[in-house]
Amino acid sequence: MATNACLVVSLWISCLLATTHAATFSSLQRTLVLTASPQAGQVLKAGEDNITLAWSLNTTFASGIDSTYKTITVELCYAPISQKDRGWRKTVDELAKDKTCQHNIVKKPYTSSNTTFTWTVRKDVPGATYFVRAYALDSAGKEVAFGQTTDAHKTTNLFEVEAITGRHVSLDIASACFSAFSIVSLLGFFFMDKRKAKSSK
Amino acid sequence: MEVSNGAEETCQKKFALPVDSEHKSTEFRLISVAAPHMRAFHLSWISFFACFVSSFAAPPLLPVIRDNLGLTATDIGNAGIAAVSGAVFARIAMGTACDLFGPRLASAALTLLTAPAVYCTAIANSPTSFLLVRFFTGFSLATFVSTQFWMSSLFSSKVVGTANGVAGGWGNLGGGATQLIMPLVFNLIEHIGATQFTAWRIAFFVPGLFQTLSAYGIFFLGQDLPDGNYSQLHKSGDKHKDSFKQVLYHAVTNYRGWILALTYGYCFGVELTIDNIIAQYFYDRFNVSLHTAGIIAASFGLANIFSRPGGGVLSDIMATRYGMRGRLWTLWIVQTLGGVFCILLGKVGSLGVSIAVMLIFSLFVQAACGLTFGVAPFVSRRSLGFISGMTGGGGNLGAVLTQVIFFRGSHYSTETGITLMGVMIVCCTLVIMLIHFPQWGGMFCGPSSKGTTEEDYYLSEWTAAEQDQGFHTASLKFSDNSRNERGKRVQQAPTPTLANPNAYV
Numbered sequence: 047m048a049t050n051a052c053l054v055v056s057l058w059i060s061c062l063l064a065t066t067h068a069a070t071f072s073s074l075q076r077t078l079v080l081t082a083s084p085q086a087g088q089v090l091k092a093g094e095d096n097i098t099l100a101w102s103l104n105t106t107f108a109s110g111i112d113s114t115y116k117t118i119t120v121e122l123c124y125a126p127i128s129q130k131d132r133g134w135r136k137t138v139d140e141l142a143k144d145k146t147c148q149h150n151i152v153k154k155p156y157t158s159s160n161t162t163f164t165w166t167v168r169k170d171v172p173g174a175t176y177f178v179r180a181y182a183l184d185s186a187g188k189e190v191a192f193g194q195t196t197d198a199h200k201t202t203n204l205f206e207v208e209a210i211t212g213r214h215v216s217l218d219i220a221s222a223c224f225s226a227f228s229i230v231s232l233l234g235f236f237f238m239d240k241r242k243a244k245s246s247k
Numbered sequence: 248m249e250v251s252n253g254a255e256e257t258c259q260k261k262f263a264l265p266v267d268s269e270h271k272s273t274e275f276r277l278i279s280v281a282a283p284h285m286r287a288f289h290l291s292w293i294s295f296f297a298c299f300v301s302s303f304a305a306p307p308l309l310p311v312i313r314d315n316l317g318l319t320a321t322d323i324g325n326a327g328i329a330a331v332s333g334a335v336f337a338r339i340a341m342g343t344a345c346d347l348f349g350p351r352l353a354s355a356a357l358t359l360l361t362a363p364a365v366y367c368t369a370i371a372n373s374p375t376s377f378l379l380v381r382f383f384t385g386f387s388l389a390t391f392v393s394t395q396f397w398m399s400s401l402f403s404s405k406v407v408g409t410a411n412g413v414a415g416g417w418g419n420l421g422g423g424a425t426q427l428i429m430p431l432v433f434n435l436i437e438h439i440g441a442t443q444f445t446a447w448r449i450a451f452f453v454p455g456l457f458q459t460l461s462a463y464g465i466f467f468l469g470q471d472l473p474d475g476n477y478s479q480l481h482k483s484g485d486k487h488k489d490s491f492k493q494v495l496y497h498a499v500t501n502y503r504g505w506i507l508a509l510t511y512g513y514c515f516g517v518e519l520t521i522d523n524i525i526a527q528y529f530y531d532r533f534n535v536s537l538h539t540a541g542i543i544a545a546s547f548g549l550a551n552i553f554s555r556p557g558g559g560v561l562s563d564i565m566a567t568r569y570g571m572r573g574r575l576w577t578l579w580i581v582q583t584l585g586g587v588f589c590i591l592l593g594k595v596g597s598l599g600v601s602i603a604v605m606l607i608f609s610l611f612v613q614a615a616c617g618l619t620f621g622v623a624p625f626v627s628r629r630s631l632g633f634i635s636g637m638t639g640g641g642g643n644l645g646a647v648l649t650q651v652i653f654f655r656g657s658h659y660s661t662e663t664g665i666t667l668m669g670v671m672i673v674c675c676t677l678v679i680m681l682i683h684f685p686q687w688g689g690m691f692c693g694p695s696s697k698g699t700t701e702e703d704y705y706l707s708e709w710t711a712a713e714q715d716q717g718f719h720t721a722s723l724k725f726s727d728n729s730r731n732e733r734g735k736r737v738q739q740a741p742t743p744t745l746a747n748p749n750a751y752v
Contacts, residue, residue, distance in 0.1 A: 131319035133531070134310070143534070170443045179687035212315055212444025213370055220452070221370050225363030228459050232359040235466050239352060241477035 051131040069141045069189050074181075079104045080194025081118075084205035092209045094247055099151070101180050102160040114157040114190050115182040118181045120163070120233060121147035123194070125204045128174035140190055147179055156182060173209035255308050262473065269724045270473035275410050284401045285472040288410060290469045291350070294358055294416040294461035298387035300419025300428065301365045301454040305351055305381060306499055307541050308433055308447045312377070315444045316660070322374040325451040327523040329382040337389035338643060342636020345396040346494045349477030350632075354393035356587050358462040361387035365455035369448040387458065388643065392636045394418060399624040399631055400472055404729045405563065408621030412559015415620060416551040416613065422522045425454070427702065435546040438555040469707020478526045484565040489629070489718075496707045498633035503626045506678050507619060507638045512645020513672045514582050514615035519646035520668070521547055524654050525605070528661045543602060557610075558617025570734025571687035573627065578618040578688065579679045584678060585611035589669030593662040602679045613673075616642075622728040625684070627728060628688045628722040686733050694733075699727035 052080060081210045083098040084090060090097065105110050123146050129135045137146045151165050177196040182188045263281035264272040267596030272284040279285040305312060305326070313323060317438070337357070344353035364383035371377045395412045402410040432453050436446040471477045482490045498504055526544035529535055558581065565573030588608035595601045619638065624633045649671070653664035685699035705726045709719040 131321055132313075133320055135311070173317055209315070210442065210444055211372055212442065212448055213372065214445065217445070217448055218370050221366040224366045224452070224455060224459070226358045228366075229461075231459070231463070232356055233357060235352070235359075239268040239476070239478050243476075243481070 060235045063105075070139045071141055071144060072139055072191075073191060074192045075111075075148050075195060077104050077107050077180060077191045078102070078180050078202045080117075080180045080193040080195055082195045084204075086203045087205065087209050089206045090167050090169045090173045092207055094167070096164050096166050097178070098162065098164045099101075099178060099180075100160060100162045102127075103158045104193075112156070112158055112182070112191075114184040116140060117153060117183040117187075118156050118161070118180055119177060119183060120148040120151040120180045122148035122151055122171065123179045125175040125196070126200055127204075128176070140164055167207055169210050171207050171209060173207060175204050175205050175206050183190070249412075250304045266473065267403045267724075267728050269403070269721065269728060271401055271728070272473075273403045273405055275402060275406040275413075277413070282468075283473055283554075286399055287397055287469050288414055290461070290465045291354065291390075291397050293393045294458075294465055295390045295414070295418030296392045296421040296424070297457040297461045298358065298361070300425040300694075301361070301383075301458055302327060302385050302388055303422045303425045304365075304384075304429050304451060304454050305330075305368070305377075306526065306544075308450065308674065311433070311443055311447045315447070316371065318374050318377065320384045322378070324650070326381045327376045327657070328647055328650050329378050330385040331388070331519050331650075332390035332525075333382050334391075335387040335640045335647065337386040337642040338392050338639035339636040340568065341389040341392040342396070342498075342632040342634065342639070342728060343491065343494065345393055345632035345635070346489060349471035350393040350397035350400065351465055351471045351476060351570070352478075354390045354397075355462045355466045355469075357387060357390055357393070358458050358465070362458045362462070364456050364545070365451060365458060368451045375381075379518075389636075389639070389691050391415065391418065392632065392639045395620055395623070395635045395639070396632045397471070399635070402683025404624070404731060405567075407624050408559040408562035408566070408617070409556065409621040410559070411624070412562070412617030414557040415695055416553070416555025416559075416617060419518070419551040419555060419613070419616075420549060420748060423545045423551065426526070426545035426548065428453070430538075430541065445447065454519040456556070459678050462573055466555075494630045494633055497627060498630035498637060501627055501630070501634065503684075504630075504634045506682055507623055507626065507634075510578075510582065510647065510676055510679055511616070511619050511638045511642040513642055513675045514585060514612050514619065515642035516645020516647075516649060517585075517612055517668060517672060518609075519617065519643065520649045520654065521609075523650065525610075528665070529598075529601075532662065534599070535598070545650065546602075546607045547605060550606060551613050554610045554613035558614030559621055560617075561614065562618045562621025563748040566621070566732060566734065567612030568735055571684055571732040572617065572690065572693075573734060574621050574732075575679060575690050577680055578615060578622060579676060581611055581618055582615035582676045583673055585615050586672030589671070590666050593664070593669065606631050622682075625732060627708065628705045628725045684732075687734075701729050701732075705729075 054172065055080045071124045081097065081100045097215055100186050101120070129137065129146070135145050135148070143209040148169055151167070154161065155162070177194055177200060179192060182191040184190050262270065262272070263279065264276060264284055267273055270362040276285060280289055280698045296401065309323060312318065315328055318423050341353060341357060361384055364380050368380040368384065371380050395411050398410040398414050412565050429450060433446050436449050437443060441449060470672040472480065474480065493680050525547055526540040528544050545569045546702050561577055585608060588604055588611055592604045592608055595604050596654055623635055623638050624631060648670050653668050654658055656662065659667065680690050683692055685695035685697070685705065689695045702723065706714065709722065713719060
């Protein structure tokens with residue numbers, strides 16, 4: 047009975063510890079330097095324009111800080127203005143629940159020297175205001191450091207993406223045709239019904 | 248029934264199902280497609296299902312649509328309210344249209360008139376245009392009224408609750424089925440090669456085409472009444488073309504219609520509200536994936552396959568023993584229990600129990616919808632369509648009200664909103680106690696001591712002049728056929744007289 051209770055309590059404590067060890071954004075150090083080609087306020091077209099990224103380790107930090115870094119993942123993240131009144135893009139400190147960065151740009155193995163990458167803005171990127179952030183992941187895939195193109199309050203150096211509409215001329219024509227067909231059918235029905243009533247007399 | 252044996256046999260020979268003196272079917276055979284009764288049943292529930300699929304086709308695809316159109320949470324909330332608000336007045340208009348033109352033309356017309364809104368969803372490009380297409384598509388939910396009217400015209404009082412319940416329930420199923428259908432269609436189109444922001448647009452042609460085809464089915468295969476269509480019967484003189492003013496007057500002055508309109512807002516209205524908010528609720532509160540939240544949301548709507556029909560069947564069963572009083576008591580009990588489980592749903596904090604409570608809640612609230620339309624066909628005979636429309640419109644109004652009061656902005660958390668909505672259900676359902684039929688009684692009082700008969704009640708809707716011209720014959724037959732609403736336990740009321748009946752409120 048006592049051993050059962052001990053087992054339950056220890057399991058519960060370890061669960062608690064596991065959850066308190068969930069990675070939070072505020073616990074990360076900004077040790078990476080990340081630059082992106084878009085100027086502040088520039089508008090990029092989805093599916094057409096490119097972003098050129100360059101990242102490296104900030105040398106002002108003590109050497110050896112990057113000993114746990116195994117992978118770099120670069121993400122396109124929503125600026126606060128595009129998060130307003132949109133709970134599905136909310137910034138939350140616990141990284142597992144954070145929805146700020148929803149579009150992965152690239153994932154590469156970590157090297158301390160300068161790395162560059164050119165990315166064409168994908169067609170499924172929505173129209174919004176963005177910045178770019180890079181996370182350094184350890185061998186377990188957990189975030190241990192970051193770098194971003196904007197300041198801590200996410201107000202500077204933001205750029206926009208103009209999304210594709212998803213509309214095509216063929217769709218417009220199809221919508222118009224099917225709609226017209228429905229209305230014409232209805233008029234046909236009324237006409238047929240009236241004629242049938244007249245002939246049944 | 249005062250029909251001679253010979254005439255009765257002729258009636259039986261004309262129809263595949265046994266019929267009463269109005270040629271309404273006295274049996275409800277689900278697997279039959281015999282014209283005109285069961286065929287009309289299948290046509291009407293399928294077209295109503297199609298309209299529900301179209302009206303709620305957007306919610307499961309919102310994660311894609313909101314990114315494509317740059318929608319905010321407010322835009323989405325407003326569009327959800329718009330989707331159910333259009334039908335408030337459309338349902339009342341539909342009731343009138345059914346009374347005047349017949350359910351076949353009325354529902355085919357509405358289905359075809361709203362199909363363009365569904366096709367145009369594919370070319371929406373802003374929050375405003377999105378709201379407008381959802382608003383106009385929502386008008387199609389008025390086909391509910393034509394469904395109930397049509398069933399009430401083709402099925403006798405013994406099975407009208409069942410027919411209404413199954414037709415309504417299987418139509419409402421569309422609200423759940425769409426949460427599964429639309430993501431499937433979207434994924435298929437994306438797989439074929441379209442980009443996300445184009446694939447969802449193409450997906451909307453599926454519900455649009457379904458709607459158009461169902462309208463064709465109704466027009467070519469359906470029939471308004473057992474004896475023919477309204478236009479034929481009007482021309483041949485077998486059916487009197489009624490006056491809109493009279494139909495309106497007798498509907499609006501019958502207080503029972505208003506009471507049912509209010510209470511329907513707190514079973515069906517609540518069901519629509521839940522259709523709009525439940526996926527987000529489970530996603531946010533319990534952190535399930537959007538896919539899982541969609542499945543949970545779908546299961547709420549899918550319960551309609553047996554819960555609403557169950558309500559209709561229960562109404563008919565209670566009526567055989569206890570008559571109309573049984574129908575009213577059962578409606579009150581079931582709807583109040585629905586309110587109680589709604590209160591519980593907001594309070595429960597674990598995922599498994601929450602899903603269980605939600606399913607029980609769905610059973611009671613949807614059964615209450617079925618039970619409501621076990622009572623509605625008896626409120627008025629002359630203004631059956633308008634009463635059905637008012638009740639249906641009240642349902643949508645309830646959805647608009649609950650969403651505006653409890654689920655808009657961040658004044659209440661969603662769980663608090665759900666609990667408060669449950670409290671409102673219990674309170675508003677109390678008015679059922681005020682319904683009293685002089686010929687059958689109400690929840691607490693028996694039939695009127697003046698000895699009112701069914702004929703007195705239904706013929707009071709026609710003036711002496713109209714009766715002289717014979718316009719009231721359908722009401723006369725209906726009065727005769729509705730006598731089993733007295734129940735088995737009530738002693739025989741006085742025999743009907745054909746002298747001037749007293750007017751009853």
